[in-house]
Structure formats: structure tokens, C-alpha cells
Amino acid sequence: MKSRIFAASYERGIELIAAGCPLDYPDGLARRSAAQRKTFRAQQLAGYAESRIYALGPLQTGYLICLRIGTDRPGGTVISEWSFVPPWQNHIVIWDYEPLDIIPDGQREAYRSLLESRLTRVLNERRLLRRGYPVEGLLCGCSAQPVPELSDGFVYAQLTLVDDRGNTVALRIAMRVIPRAGTGSNEFPTRVGRRFHRKRELACDAGR
Secondary structure (H helix, E strand, O other): OOOOOOOOEHHHHHHHHHOOOOOOOHHHOEOOOHHHHOOEEEEEOOOOOOOEEEEEEOOEEEEEEEEEEEEOOOOOEOEEEEEEEOOOOOOOEEOOOOHHHHOOHHHOHHHHHHOOOOHHHHHHOOOOEOOOOOEEEEEEEEEOOOOOOOOOOEEEEEEEEEEOOOOEEEEEEEEEEEOHHHOOHHHOOOHHHHHHHHHHHHHHHHOO
16 A cells, blocks of 8 residues: 655745744645745744854844745735834834844854845835845844843844735744854944934934
8 A cells, every 4th residue: 555645735844934943945836826926925044144143232233134035926025114123122123224233243244145135125115026136135223222130041022024916925033142242342332322312312303
């Protein structure tokens, strides 16, 4: 009697990805409908280039998300909006930072292949995401709130993407917390502090 081989379903694969288990080739899973093939997809990158939260200072927290997005729509996909829910309710994250503003000098090698990416242009400038050309890159942000005490290891956040047809992908992001003392205080970029305080000054001036 021959044993039947049961392939993992696309629906189950999406559930695993949403739960924080990265799959390298979700498109190859069985039972994928025509409607699903036309939507876009997103996944957190795994491996050495991990998503992180850096405790940059007493009132400064850096966010680094490693992301891959792609589409099966023949005409491509335009991301119309995206949002982020941090692990802690009081954190408001400003996202217009560069990777070198956030990643410490001694930790940049693992992210080298992602430094020159069109990811932020696809997300923020509505640049076309073409079928067969997935985009990998880094989302970098900073918050004026500190990392809560006793936060260690991994915490979880949520990234939600919406395309121009209203399709939504909600992604659960596992982020490793990197304490300042654990990396060496002199490793962190100095310009992130200057940029961050300048942004806060501009925001205060605009609110007057």
C-alpha cells in the first residue's frame, strides 16, 4: 500500500507566517486559489539579519524591521498605506530614519545586503511592486520612549500593509531587544541623537 504525501496548504502556511514562523517559499504551497495568487504578500526576514529594538538611551529607542514584500498581480501592486503597532503602548515611532542611523557600527555587516533597497520608496512613495521582483529591505524608526525595564529576549509587534485594491496583510513581527549595556555604549551611531532631537524640535514648532 502506497503512502499518500500530504502537502502543506497555503492557508496553513499563511497562519504560520502570521504567528512568526518564517517560510522561504510560501508561493509553492498547495491549494492556493486564483484570488490569493493576485494579492501581495509580506514576510519578516530570518537569519542573521534579524529585526531588532535597540535601547539607544534613557529616552531613545531604535526600531529595525527586516522585511520582504512581493506580489503575484500581473500589473504589479501599489502599497497605499501601512501601520505599525509596537510591543509597548506608549511608544510612538518616527520612521524616516536610515539604517546607519540605527544599526551600531559593529553590527552592520549582517545587514549589508539590505542597506541599498527600494523598500521605503515602495511603502512611502507608492512605487510599483512588480511581479517576480520581490523587494527586501529595512524599516528604521526611533521613539522618544525608553525600553521598559526587564524587557529582554524577543518581543512582538504588528505590521499591517494595505494595497491599492484594499487587500490587507497583517504580519506579526518578532523583534530582539538589544540593551544598551549589552552592546557597548560607544557602538551606537551619534547622528541618530542629533536627527532625533531635531525632528522633535520641528514637530514642536509645527504644533505652535
